[in-house]
Amino acid sequence: MRIEYELKLGFKDVMIRPKRSTLKTRADVELKRGFTFLHSGKAWNGVPVIAANMDTVGTFDMARALSAEKMITAIHKHYSTEEWGAFLDGSGKELCQYIAVSSGTGKSDADKLQILMGRYPQLSFICIDVANGYSEHFVQFVKQTRSLYPDKTIIAGNVVTGEMVEELLLAGADIVKVGIGPGSVCTTRVKTGVGYPQLSAIIECADAAHGLGGQIISDGGCKVPGDVAKAFGAGADFVMLGGMLAGHDESGGEMIEENNEKYKLFYGMSSKTAMDKHAGGVANYRASEGKTVKIPYRGAVADTLKDLLGGIRSTCTYVGAGRLKELTKRTTFIRVAEQHNEVFGG
DSSP: OOOOOSOOOOGGGEEEOOOOOOOOOGGGOBOOEEEEOTTTOOEEEEOOEEEOSSTTTSOHHHHHHHHTTTOEEEEOTTSOHHHHHHHHTTGGGGGGGGEEEEEOSSHHHHHHHHHHHHHOTTOOEEEEEOSOTTOHHHHHHHHHHHHHOTTSEEEEEEEOSHHHHHHHHHHTOSEEEEOSSOSTTBOHHHHHOOOOOHHHHHHHHHHHHHHHTOEEEEESOOOSHHHHHHHHHHTOSEEEESGGGTTBTTSOSOEEEETTEEEEEEEOTTBHHHHHHHSSSOOTTOOOOBOEEEEEOOBOHHHHHHHHHHHHHHHHHHHTOSBGGGHHHHOOEEEOSOOSOOTTOO
């Protein structure tokens, strides 16, 4: 046993210090970014926000909505190949640069991935997603996937430390997903005691990734648009959102009505709800590491996206960043004990 005494920080622990700016209006801020990925060599341009690969968020309907804003949706892995076919043989083919195909590391996952990549070669992103990215089995699966699909852009995670980011990039990942336990419906930290404050994880993992020419995704922990801006300011290349995109028309999850109010179910993919739905229940050797909540129905996701992007643009104007790419260079974090005035509620 050993103890690291350096304090690690989350989004709630900091604010961004304003700086002199020559920008006249938020409209002058460019949120699109361009990347050329380490192993695939593919170029991509768009707004680097990603809908999480949860079955209540990463839906085909969400992909249609987010692609209109040049954002990516990581499609959840529980769609059948027939459902994929119906989507891609329709309007979905036009969205392929804004879609990631999600996969676990089991044989059935690998088989489905092979079918989809064979039938639809225009798909360019693969998201290999596990809760614990520290296993040797996971690293080997990333290597195997890279060898099978040399021209695909591979996302792999989740991890929270620089040395594991480096290992996954060297194994063939182009982008590493960063975050253990910060999600709004994740209970990993209370069930296992394992985790890492998200802001510090981003800073340390971004440094490791950029040194090798890779990118990272900050996955989890964002409650409000200001948190997304902080993630970008800390060095995240992409930010993945779950709870902030749940509860909409385009989201999955059952609609419930109580006392004339509408709600949609939102749950973690390691929750009992998800495992009952997709795996026949919680296996006897493990515990549920997610919760199920009811989110007030939010209508179309377009209004939420407008609020999100408007907040990020405003952040950039406060620090003088004319492009999102410049935000991390213009960001100075200050530690705080209070974020905002809650006299009228949170």
